[in-house]
Amino acid sequence: MAALIRYSKSSAVSSLSSTSLLRRCFSSTVSSELASPSTASPSPFTLNHNLPRKDPKDRNVQWVFLGCPGVGKGTYASRLCNLLGIPHIATGDLVREELASSTPLSRQLSDIVNQGKLVSDEIIINLLSKRLQAGEAKGESGFILDGFPRTIRQAEILEEVIDIDMVVNLKLREDVLLEKCLGRRICGQCGKNFNIASINVKGENGNPGMSMPPLLPPTHCMTKLITRADDTEAVVKERLRVYYEKSQPVEEFYRSRGKLMEFNLPGGISESWPKLLQVLNLDDFEEKLSAAA
Ligand SMILES: [Zn+2]
Numbered sequence: 001m002a003a004l005i006r007y008s009k010s011s012a013v014s015s016l017s018s019t020s021l022l023r024r025c026f027s028s029t030v031s032s033e034l035a036s037p038s039t040a041s042p043s044p045f046t047l048n049h050n051l052p053r054k055d056p057k058d059r060n061v062q063w064v065f066l067g068c069p070g071v072g073k074g075t076y077a078s079r080l081c082n083l084l085g086i087p088h089i090a091t092g093d094l095v096r097e098e099l100a101s102s103t104p105l106s107r108q109l110s111d112i113v114n115q116g117k118l119v120s121d122e123i124i125i126n127l128l129s130k131r132l133q134a135g136e137a138k139g140e141s142g143f144i145l146d147g148f149p150r151t152i153r154q155a156e157i158l159e160e161v162i163d164i165d166m167v168v169n170l171k172l173r174e175d176v177l178l179e180k181c182l183g184r185r186i187c188g189q190c191g192k193n194f195n196i197a198s199i200n201v202k203g204e205n206g207n208p209g210m211s212m213p214p215l216l217p218p219t220h221c222m223t224k225l226i227t228r229a230d231d232t233e234a235v236v237k238e239r240l241r242v243y244y245e246k247s248q249p250v251e252e253f254y255r256s257r258g259k260l261m262e263f264n265l266p267g268g269i270s271e272s273w274p275k276l277l278q279v280l281n282l283d284d285f286e287e288k289l290s291a292a293a
Contacts, residue, residue, distance in 0.1 A: 060142025
């Protein structure tokens, strides 16, 4: 187990046992000098940030999930959110929801998207603070952010707006990740996603093996499967390269604040989920919930 988890070096998190980690995340903030806002000049944006900064013991967890495309970040984040009763806030969903509305921002946004431009940090952070305020008004507490922050600038802006307790960085060995990305198929009729990659890596040189079953479609979808045009080996490799290049500074940002927890996925969901709960000290939590149900 210990080999699977590597808390970042010289971090506040690394000095905590896994049993005290979550209690600490639930009950107090990482020490104030680590949590203090960046000394960089304030961002040029006018933000809507009337978000109250609550003491962590009076609220649920405020976590960020990082992980490259194909790692299953959305799946793990959404399962944890269900378990903890907190919202799973994916910035991709916020953009899609805004586009579907008829606000002035949605018109601005559809122009940007139609021209194939990148949605700016300013727009994303505005969508996010709008979402957090709406949640606050509904009495929501805590969240897991998925897909944000992607850049140091976004991380700095986020830090000015709200406290992040912990950043979970999901990792999967690259050969397996590549195979998984290349195994993605979509049903041309119902639009559901499947994965035909059957991963079976033997352990060698003291490294554990890994097996991940394919996610096969029902027979009526089987003959209609298509591969996305951008799921070629060259494109997937390039996508991963770009991801690593962009994500490293963000990881470093949180590592230096003692907030980064790295988790190497040991396999598919059935193998990884219990281990993830264990490192987050939530395995008892799940048992208690199912006992209470
Ligand atoms: Zn289908």
